[in-house]
Amino acid sequence: MYDVVIVGAGPVGLFLACELGLAGCSVLVLEREPDSRSPFKGRPLGMRGLSAASAESFHRRGMLHQLRTASGGTDEPGADPAAHLQPSLRGVGHFAGMRLDPAQLDAAALPYRLPGQAMDGMPTYLEAVETLLSEQASRLGVEIRCGVTVSALTQNEESAIAHAGGHEYAGRWVVGCDGGRSTVRGLAGFAFVGTEPQFxxxxxxxxxxxxxxxxxxxxxxxxxxxxxxxxxxxxxxxxxxxxxxxxxxxxxxxxxxxxxxxxxxxxxxxxxxxxxxxxDRAMQTTTYRRGRVLLAGDAAHIHSPLGGQGLNTGIGDAMNLGWKLAATVHGHAPDGLLDTYTRERHPIGAKVLDWSRAQVTVMRPDPHSQAIQGVVRDLIGTRDGSTYVFERLSGASIRYDLGSEHPLVGRSAPDFCLEDGTRLSDLMRDGRGVALDFSADRCLRDSAKGRDSRMRYAAGPAEDDLGLGAVLVRPDGVVAWAGERTPDREAFEQAADQWFGGPES
CATH class of the missing domain: 3.30.70.2450 (Alpha-Beta Plaits)
Structure with a gap:
């Protein structure tokens, strides 16, 4: 029996497989198509735009340079990271066909943004993404079987079984990443609700x-x-x-x-x-988990491709789910950790669906919608309007409610750079959480090192610490706790217990 069986070898399923493989889980990926190659995945029909948030996810796992190269772009290792601070045209995007002017963006208003190699979105295409992730998954010991069509799904308290062609593929967990017409979603009985199409x-x-x-x-x-x-x-x-x-x-x-x-x-x-x-049918499951079956990507939410949010939302799902499911498999997940997947990602999916609906409404060829389009066009032409839309498109506006009033907690961590040149993104390549201690507090070091298999500890002054003394970063790059110049050890311990469990014996 595998730890996890993933149905669907698209970008979301493969990214999730890489996350699980990185954490040492045994993973089987089942793909319906006998050959993953398709003219709809190559240039030009397979062209997609990765948001800054998605590019950051690839960067944190050491795959961004390879993806840029495979996508026909450049990524000079010696390039000045500060050159990425001001968003470029390629990462700006549009709302309902109304393209943003990069000169109107206020980079200083973007929350906790530090120079780094993954500041912009980037153009790519599905074949490049899937090839890169397939190779990475294979290196991590993931097994991929093509030409397998799942026809039934059963589960009990200890496992879930995908049935296909007279064979049974058992896993402690099954994850449906099989697209907008997900077989897993239907077989597992997920409610799928939303709005019918306009176009x-x-x-x-x-x-x-x-x-x-x-x-x-x-x-x-x-x-x-x-x-x-x-x-x-x-x-x-x-x-x-x-x-x-x-x-x-x-x-x-x-x-x-x-x-x-x-x-x-x-x-x-x-x-x-x-x-x-x-x-532009916009539908979403009411939960992302039923028993030992979970959903990610288009299997959990579908909408129009306007704004290029589908692939990016799916990558976000996989990044959020991977470490939580791995911790559950290995038995060191704190109580309720896996339930936070739906609690954090479902609202993000709902916002993306509404973002899609809003664009469709503005685009409708009737006088009322055209009047709204004129108003929106004027707003987008302003500095505040352009920056707001860019925040939504890039993923910079995403913040999970983790119960903290600190404005950085729940957001994607800035790519802090220590004085020795080590960056937060460098420390995240093995898929563990990171405790960054700018104050070099011995108590925080001891607490972090008590969770060595789940968390890395790094200490020292940073080029720019944003006024913080320490930060605790989850494996998905989200800030779980932030301390001021003199970190509160007790608060750090509570956050570490909440997301990583207690110290190892």
Whole structure:
């Protein structure tokens, strides 16, 4: 029996598998498709945008440089980290097709932001992400089996079993990372609630006559929206109530008619090479756990791809769940630790769904929505408005309610740099929590070292300690406790007990 069986070998399932493998769990990943390669995962149809929060997760596990290289970008090891402090255009994004102006962003207003190598989001594509994570998972001893379709799921007090093709795959836990049409979600009886779609969206790779009439970038129009990133890669949004999605074959004539209507041009599609459809249906499970079955990524929440939040929310789920599930497997999780997964991540998913709904409402081709769009456009054009939207898109606004009034607790930790050049991100590559002690308090050191298998201790002055004496950082990079110049040992102990359990015997 495996410690964890993950259903779905997409980016979320593979990232979770890496987190669990890093923690020494035995992990089996089951993937329905016999071959993970697909033209929809490569360039250009598989292009995605990683938020700053997601880039930070890859960086904390030592994979960001490889991902940037595989995605066709550059990542100079000797580059000045301060160059990343001001967000660049690639990491800015848009709201309902209205792109932000990076010159309007107030970097100083972003909470607890320190220079580092993962300050920006980055463009990538699914094939690059999955290849990198698959290789990392294999190095960590994760077993991946393709061409396995799960058809039934059973569980008891000690295990959960995925049934597929006459075989049983037993794990102490099963996690569904199998996408928006999750089989695991249905078999385990998760309630899936939300709102029905307003539009059918299309993405295609096509050869067109008159393509010069289509503008590049994101283009809201009075009848919908179209997007062209590279020549021949076109995405469209048609407000038909989602009626066409997967209900009929995507013919050249239909795609051409939609493109002409949405773009207001007479462009002609001479050949469609690849095409698929999607909607803005926004649904979420009411909980992310039922017994010994958990969900992550699109299996737990679906919405439109506007703003590129789907992949990023899923990576956040995996980062949050991985260390908690591993601690539970190894038997040193504090009481209720695994329940904090739903408590912390469900509100984040709900906010993403509302963010998607708000964009759809603004984009609707009716006078009322167009009037709202004008107001939103004016607000986004201001410094405060641009910074607010960027905080939402980048993940900088995410803060879990951990019961502390300290403004840093519950947020992603800044990438503190000690005077010897060691960065917090360097200390997190083994997946353990970190106690950073800028005051070099012996009591904090002794408390931290009593949990050596779960926590690393590092001491010394920092280049910029933000006025703090010490911070306790969870394995997912979230600040669990922050102390002032003279740290409170008792408060530190309480936080360590809450998230890591008591000292080792």
């Amino acid at each position: 059918t969206g299309y993405t295609m790779q096509a050869t067109a006559t008159g393509a010069e009439k289509l503008r590049f970038g994101i283009n809201p129009t009075p009848t919908g929206m179209y997007l062209q990133i590279v020549e021949g890669h076109i995405a469209m949004v048609d407000f038909d109530g989602g009626a066409f999605d997967r209900s009929q074959q995507l013919t050249r004539d239909h795609l051409q008619a939609v493109l002409r209507r949405v773009s207001g041009t007479d462009v002609t599609l001479s050949e469609v090479h690849l095409a698929s459809s999607f909607t």
